[in-house]
Amino acid sequence: MQTANKQTQNRTERVLTQNGVTAYDGTAVLAYVNHGRWVADCACNGGELVAPNLQMVCGSCGARNTVTFPDERTMTEIVRVLDVRSPLNQNWHPDETVSELLAQNIENGLYPEDM
Numbered sequence: 001m002q003t004a005n006k007q008t009q010n011r012t013e014r015v016l017t018q019n020g021v022t023a024y025d026g027t028a029v030l031a032y033v034n035h036g037r038w039v040a041d042c043a044c045n046g047g048e049l050v051a052p053n054l055q056m057v058c059g060s061c062g063a064r065n066t067v068t069f070p071d072e073r074t075m076t077e078i079v080r081v082l083d084v085r086s087p088l089n090q091n092w093h094p095d096e097t098v099s100e101l102l103a104q105n106i107e108n109g110l111y112p113e114d115m
């Protein structure tokens, strides 16, 4: 009779090392926008495309990180403001406000169509 139940294993306790860096499952990371893509960085410096409600699994070390996104309304505003830029300039960091992104657009003569 088989008694092992893999679902009872606590995967958040996994520890992974990659190039001398330790990454833990469940580590909180912040989503940001790079060249029009929502991405996040693992503790091992691996970067992954991310999306709300999808688990981020680092392709470099295998850690399962917990990604924090802005609220849905803010995400929509960020995308709308960045959308008028060329893809290489569609960048947002969590310490930037939507107003700051908009000011950058105006400084560069770019305006979202419906503002």
Ligand SMILES: [Zn+2]
Residues within 6 Å of the ligand: 018, 023, 042, 043, 044, 045, 046, 058, 059, 060, 061, 062, 063
């Ligand atoms: Zn990693």
